[in-house]
Amino acid sequence: MHNSRVPETWSIAELAAEYDVTLRTIRFYEDRGLLTPERRGTTRVYHPRDRIRLALILRGKRLGFSLDEIARIVDMYDAEPGEEGQLVYLLNQITHRRQELEQRRQDIEQTLQDLAEVEARCHADLQALRNSKE
Incomplete structure:
Protein backbone atom coordinates (compact mmCIF):
# COMPACT_ATOMS: atom_id res chain seq x y z
CA MET A 1 0.00 0.00 0.00
CA HIS A 2 1.48 3.31 -1.10
CA ASN A 3 0.98 6.25 1.26
CA SER A 4 1.27 9.33 -0.92
CA ARG A 5 -0.01 12.15 1.24
CA VAL A 6 -1.11 15.20 -0.70
CA PRO A 7 -0.46 18.44 1.18
CA GLU A 8 -3.60 20.21 2.31
CA THR A 9 -4.65 23.16 0.19
CA TRP A 10 -7.25 25.90 0.49
CA SER A 11 -9.28 28.00 -1.88
CA ILE A 12 -9.31 31.79 -1.61
CA ALA A 13 -12.85 31.60 -0.19
CA GLU A 14 -11.78 29.11 2.49
CA LEU A 15 -8.86 31.29 3.59
CA ALA A 16 -11.03 34.41 3.57
CA ALA A 17 -13.63 32.70 5.74
CA GLU A 18 -11.05 31.23 8.12
CA TYR A 19 -9.31 34.57 8.70
CA ASP A 20 -12.45 36.72 8.37
CA VAL A 21 -11.07 38.86 5.54
CA THR A 22 -12.42 39.69 2.11
CA LEU A 23 -11.33 38.05 -1.12
CA ARG A 24 -10.20 41.51 -2.18
CA THR A 25 -7.86 41.70 0.83
CA ILE A 26 -6.22 38.41 -0.08
CA ARG A 27 -5.87 39.46 -3.71
CA PHE A 28 -4.33 42.74 -2.55
CA TYR A 29 -1.69 40.83 -0.57
CA GLU A 30 -1.04 38.75 -3.69
CA ASP A 31 -0.59 41.89 -5.78
CA ARG A 32 1.96 43.11 -3.23
CA GLY A 33 3.82 39.79 -3.55
CA LEU A 34 3.10 38.76 0.04
CA LEU A 35 1.12 35.69 -1.04
CA THR A 36 1.92 33.52 -4.05
CA PRO A 37 -0.73 30.86 -4.54
CA GLU A 38 -0.45 28.18 -7.14
CA ARG A 39 -2.59 28.82 -10.21
CA ARG A 40 -4.64 26.02 -11.71
CA GLY A 41 -6.27 27.74 -14.65
CA THR A 42 -8.17 30.64 -13.14
CA THR A 43 -8.31 29.01 -9.71
CA ARG A 44 -5.98 30.02 -6.91
CA VAL A 45 -4.71 27.15 -4.76
CA TYR A 46 -3.19 28.09 -1.41
CA HIS A 47 -0.70 25.84 0.32
CA PRO A 48 0.32 25.75 4.01
CA ARG A 49 3.06 28.32 3.30
CA ASP A 50 0.44 30.82 2.07
CA ARG A 51 -1.76 30.14 5.07
CA ILE A 52 1.10 30.80 7.48
CA ARG A 53 2.10 33.95 5.59
CA LEU A 54 -1.50 35.24 5.70
CA ALA A 55 -1.60 34.69 9.47
CA LEU A 56 1.69 36.61 9.85
CA ILE A 57 0.45 39.44 7.62
CA LEU A 58 -2.76 39.84 9.58
CA ARG A 59 -0.92 39.71 12.91
CA GLY A 60 1.45 42.39 11.61
CA LYS A 61 -1.50 44.58 10.61
CA ARG A 62 -3.06 44.17 14.07
CA LEU A 63 0.28 45.25 15.59
CA GLY A 64 0.30 48.34 13.42
CA PHE A 65 3.16 47.42 11.09
CA SER A 66 3.19 48.89 7.60
CA LEU A 67 2.96 46.50 4.65
CA ASP A 68 6.66 47.10 3.91
CA GLU A 69 7.56 46.13 7.48
CA ILE A 70 5.27 43.11 7.26
CA ALA A 71 6.88 42.06 3.98
CA ARG A 72 10.33 42.13 5.60
CA ILE A 73 9.12 40.10 8.58
CA VAL A 74 7.28 37.55 6.42
CA ASP A 75 10.28 37.22 4.13
CA MET A 76 12.50 36.60 7.16
CA TYR A 77 10.15 33.84 8.27
CA ASP A 78 10.37 32.32 4.81
CA ALA A 79 14.09 32.80 4.26
CA GLU A 80 16.35 29.82 3.89
Whole structure:
Protein backbone atom coordinates (compact mmCIF):
# COMPACT_ATOMS: atom_id res chain seq x y z
CA MET A 1 0.00 0.00 0.00
CA HIS A 2 1.48 3.31 -1.10
CA ASN A 3 0.98 6.25 1.26
CA SER A 4 1.27 9.33 -0.92
CA ARG A 5 -0.01 12.15 1.24
CA VAL A 6 -1.11 15.20 -0.70
CA PRO A 7 -0.46 18.44 1.18
CA GLU A 8 -3.60 20.21 2.31
CA THR A 9 -4.65 23.16 0.19
CA TRP A 10 -7.25 25.90 0.49
CA SER A 11 -9.28 28.00 -1.88
CA ILE A 12 -9.31 31.79 -1.61
CA ALA A 13 -12.85 31.60 -0.19
CA GLU A 14 -11.78 29.11 2.49
CA LEU A 15 -8.86 31.29 3.59
CA ALA A 16 -11.03 34.41 3.57
CA ALA A 17 -13.63 32.70 5.74
CA GLU A 18 -11.05 31.23 8.12
CA TYR A 19 -9.31 34.57 8.70
CA ASP A 20 -12.45 36.72 8.37
CA VAL A 21 -11.07 38.86 5.54
CA THR A 22 -12.42 39.69 2.11
CA LEU A 23 -11.33 38.05 -1.12
CA ARG A 24 -10.20 41.51 -2.18
CA THR A 25 -7.86 41.70 0.83
CA ILE A 26 -6.22 38.41 -0.08
CA ARG A 27 -5.87 39.46 -3.71
CA PHE A 28 -4.33 42.74 -2.55
CA TYR A 29 -1.69 40.83 -0.57
CA GLU A 30 -1.04 38.75 -3.69
CA ASP A 31 -0.59 41.89 -5.78
CA ARG A 32 1.96 43.11 -3.23
CA GLY A 33 3.82 39.79 -3.55
CA LEU A 34 3.10 38.76 0.04
CA LEU A 35 1.12 35.69 -1.04
CA THR A 36 1.92 33.52 -4.05
CA PRO A 37 -0.73 30.86 -4.54
CA GLU A 38 -0.45 28.18 -7.14
CA ARG A 39 -2.59 28.82 -10.21
CA ARG A 40 -4.64 26.02 -11.71
CA GLY A 41 -6.27 27.74 -14.65
CA THR A 42 -8.17 30.64 -13.14
CA THR A 43 -8.31 29.01 -9.71
CA ARG A 44 -5.98 30.02 -6.91
CA VAL A 45 -4.71 27.15 -4.76
CA TYR A 46 -3.19 28.09 -1.41
CA HIS A 47 -0.70 25.84 0.32
CA PRO A 48 0.32 25.75 4.01
CA ARG A 49 3.06 28.32 3.30
CA ASP A 50 0.44 30.82 2.07
CA ARG A 51 -1.76 30.14 5.07
CA ILE A 52 1.10 30.80 7.48
CA ARG A 53 2.10 33.95 5.59
CA LEU A 54 -1.50 35.24 5.70
CA ALA A 55 -1.60 34.69 9.47
CA LEU A 56 1.69 36.61 9.85
CA ILE A 57 0.45 39.44 7.62
CA LEU A 58 -2.76 39.84 9.58
CA ARG A 59 -0.92 39.71 12.91
CA GLY A 60 1.45 42.39 11.61
CA LYS A 61 -1.50 44.58 10.61
CA ARG A 62 -3.06 44.17 14.07
CA LEU A 63 0.28 45.25 15.59
CA GLY A 64 0.30 48.34 13.42
CA PHE A 65 3.16 47.42 11.09
CA SER A 66 3.19 48.89 7.60
CA LEU A 67 2.96 46.50 4.65
CA ASP A 68 6.66 47.10 3.91
CA GLU A 69 7.56 46.13 7.48
CA ILE A 70 5.27 43.11 7.26
CA ALA A 71 6.88 42.06 3.98
CA ARG A 72 10.33 42.13 5.60
CA ILE A 73 9.12 40.10 8.58
CA VAL A 74 7.28 37.55 6.42
CA ASP A 75 10.28 37.22 4.13
CA MET A 76 12.50 36.60 7.16
CA TYR A 77 10.15 33.84 8.27
CA ASP A 78 10.37 32.32 4.81
CA ALA A 79 14.09 32.80 4.26
CA GLU A 80 16.35 29.82 3.89
CA PRO A 81 19.72 31.52 4.16
CA GLY A 82 22.64 29.41 3.10
CA GLU A 83 25.70 31.56 3.53
CA GLU A 84 27.28 33.40 6.44
CA GLY A 85 26.44 36.87 5.11
CA GLN A 86 22.76 35.99 4.76
CA LEU A 87 22.66 34.49 8.25
CA VAL A 88 24.32 37.54 9.81
CA TYR A 89 21.91 39.83 7.96
CA LEU A 90 18.92 37.77 9.05
CA LEU A 91 20.07 37.73 12.68
CA ASN A 92 20.53 41.51 12.60
CA GLN A 93 17.04 41.94 11.18
CA ILE A 94 15.59 39.67 13.86
CA THR A 95 17.36 41.65 16.59
CA HIS A 96 16.06 44.92 15.14
CA ARG A 97 12.47 43.65 14.85
CA ARG A 98 12.60 42.22 18.38
CA GLN A 99 13.74 45.60 19.75
CA GLU A 100 10.90 47.35 17.90
CA LEU A 101 8.35 44.91 19.31
CA GLU A 102 9.74 45.22 22.84
CA GLN A 103 9.44 49.01 22.58
CA ARG A 104 5.87 48.67 21.34
CA ARG A 105 5.10 46.31 24.22
CA GLN A 106 6.45 48.88 26.70
CA ASP A 107 4.44 51.63 25.00
CA ILE A 108 1.28 49.53 25.15
CA GLU A 109 1.83 48.71 28.85
CA GLN A 110 2.36 52.39 29.65
CA THR A 111 -0.73 53.39 27.67
CA LEU A 112 -2.80 50.77 29.49
CA GLN A 113 -1.57 52.11 32.85
CA ASP A 114 -2.37 55.69 31.78
CA LEU A 115 -5.87 54.64 30.67
CA ALA A 116 -6.46 52.85 33.97
CA GLU A 117 -5.52 56.02 35.88
CA VAL A 118 -7.82 58.20 33.76
CA GLU A 119 -10.60 55.63 34.14
CA ALA A 120 -10.20 55.60 37.92
CA ARG A 121 -10.33 59.42 38.03
CA CYS A 122 -13.47 59.43 35.86
CA HIS A 123 -15.16 56.91 38.15
CA ALA A 124 -14.18 58.98 41.21
CA ASP A 125 -15.42 62.24 39.60
CA LEU A 126 -18.67 60.56 38.54
CA GLN A 127 -19.22 59.24 42.06
CA ALA A 128 -18.48 62.68 43.52
CA LEU A 129 -21.03 64.28 41.17
CA ARG A 130 -23.64 61.70 42.10
CA ASN A 131 -22.94 62.19 45.82
CA SER A 132 -23.23 65.98 45.51
CA LYS A 133 -26.70 65.62 43.96
CA GLU A 134 -28.01 63.60 46.90
